[in-house]
Amino acid sequence: DAxxxxxxxxxxxxxxxRIMLECSQTKGHDRxxxxxxxxxxxxxxxxxxxxxxxxxxxxxxxxxxxxxxxQAKFSLSLESxxxxxxxxxxxxxxxxxxxxxxxxxxxxxRLLVL
Amino acid sequence: xQKVTQAQTEISVVEKEDxxxxxxxxxxxxxxxxxxxxxxxxxxxxxLIRRNSFDEQNEISGRYSWNFxxxxxxxxxxxxxxxxxxxxxxxxALSEARRGSTLGRLYFGxxxxxxxxx
Numbered sequence: 001d002a003x004x005x006x007x008x009x010x011x012x013x014x015x016x017x018r019i020m021l022e023c024s025q026t027k028g029h030d031r032x033x034x035x036x037x038x039x040x041x042x043x044x045x046x047x048x049x050x051x052x053x054x055x056x057x058x059x060x061x062x063x064x065x066x067x068x069x070x071q072a073k074f075s076l077s078l079e080s081x082x083x084x085x086x087x088x089x090x091x092x093x094x095x096x097x098x099x100x101x102x103x104x105x106x107x108x109x110r111l112l113v114l
Numbered sequence: 115x116q117k118v119t120q121a122q123t124e125i126s127v128v129e130k131e132d133x134x135x136x137x138x139x140x141x142x143x144x145x146x147x148x149x150x151x152x153x154x155x156x157x158x159x160x161x162l163i164r165r166n167s168f169d170e171q172n173e174i175s176g177r178y179s180w181n182f183x184x185x186x187x188x189x190x191x192x193x194x195x196x197x198x199x200x201x202x203x204x205x206x207a208l209s210e211a212r213r214g215s216t217l218g219r220l221y222f223g224x225x226x227x228x229x230x231x232x
Contacts, residue, residue: 102149107157108159
């Protein structure tokens with residue numbers, strides 16, 4: 001089984017709809033992240049969480065919210081989806097050992113907002 | 115501020131050729147980490163390597179090798195004897211690693227699309 005799973009893998013929605021993307025991990029990591037990928041732009045950080053009670057905005061958090069329901073679960077919500085939120089969304093987890101850290105990514109969720 | 119530049123947007127080679135993907139970074143931190151990730155056509159991101167800023171030894175893993183040069187702020191990735199399965203987008207990324215830092219976010223380059231033709 002995959003260590004980091006994302007659901008759904010693909011989603012089409014309409015402008016104005018609320019949508020939730022879910023991420024679960026079995027790696028036992030404390031840190032979780034949400035990124036979006038747009039063609040030609042690499043990945044940009046939306047939100048990150050270092051534990052259940054610690055949630056922080058990334059560089060492009062406007063229009064998004066998150067919920068860390070448990071150590072293993074980190075959900076991303078689009079309260080009112082708009083077309084420019086069409087992108088590939090990745091969840092990542094990491095286990096910071098000392099000052100070393102490697103992030104491991106889920107398979108991604110392709111979102112299309114019409 | 116941290117920044118990663120992958121100047122090569124697309125590269126095409128024929129199978130068995132060697133290919134080098136360039137990565138140049140900027141950071142004010144004295145301790146940092148550099149990464150390479152592979153994104154095949156299926157879309158997932160696969161971790162390839164992490165390199166610490168205080169370790170400038172080059173690394174080889176099978177057909178893959180990495181050349182880290184602090185003097186030129188570069189962390190280049192070479193695939194020897196490329197294969198069709200190497201076709202993917204490759205991302206270089208940087209993270210800070212100061213002691214006491216609570217932010218381990220990754221700064222990604224825009225990626226290089228590598229196409230290997232049979």
